[in-house]
Amino acid sequence: MRWNELDQADCPIARALSILGERWTFMILRDCFFGVHRFEAFQANLGISRTILRDRLAHLVQAGILVQRPYQERPIRYDYVLSAKGKALNGVMLMLGEWGQTAVDGQPETQVRHRHQTCGHVLTPYVACAECGEEVVAKDVRAVRAG
């Protein structure tokens, strides 16, 4: 399998990564969740090269994860905002942040936290099963690979 054939893979993780798995893409999306939505702001925040930023934004727009919303004409300029498909990545982002927080050590104490508005607490996210509502831990999950 070559990297650019990942989108045809028979695995949802592989297909997700065909869109998200390139360098910087997750970082751009993280910024989107933080409310960043302009080219210059992404560039200044990430220090990413403009060429790559242009490519990644185009890819995300074409994949339907970001939507371009014009905020001025002459010259036409766009905000890049999360679509529904993009917002659906919220769970992935939260779990990724939680893992980074607890598992990646030796780093300065982070200053980024999330607050759960509905209950008012600082958010500690976990993955639960929609059927039984219980927390899902690795040892209780069995992959079923048909075909």
Add this chain to the structure above:
Amino acid sequence: MRWNELDQADCPIARALSILGERWTFMILRDCFFGVHRFEAFQANLGISRTILRDRLAHLVQAGILVQRPYQERPIRYDYVLSAKGKALNGVMLMLGEWGQTAVDGQPETQVRHRHQTCGHVLTPYVACAECGEEVVAKDVRAVRAG
């Protein structure tokens, strides 16, 4: 910020991506969760170049996400297995797969599913708040960025 300075970032997502954000790394870990743990098996499964596979495995071992376990001596050969830190990525993997399943369309119906052993159902994972136990949706989360 350059890509290789990401590990010093003041954001848990950035730090997570300093380890996981390179091409193929997530795919290798996916295979680990499916029970793959030998060099040749990763290589055959992913079709990744051996050079990159070697680099990624070394990086994951050095980051404490995979552990080398010798299964023979003369010549010494290792299984690469998930450490506790690696297993803690389970939630990220599940949410990534769930997103790939529901949000990335136009692809052949996937044949990979998960079963939740404790309740017996096919798993539909969601992210919940440890304080109130409710499902966490994007609009109810506010990032708090100190400093």
Add this chain to the structure above:
DNA sequence: TATAGTCAGTTTATAAACTAAACTCACTTA
């Protein structure tokens, strides 16, 4: 009205990362 500044790019040259294919080494099995 000139001058500078902003925003979202594009261009170009250079550096780093990835890939395929062949090769090595220490064994095992037929």
Add this chain to the structure above:
DNA sequence: TAAGTGAGTTTAGTTTATAAACTGACTATA
């Protein structure tokens, strides 16, 4: 003895990423 296996390493070539300067269509300031 010859072939095979498993985990790499080497090499040469291709693809990506990067920094820095440039463009174009404006807007704000002196």
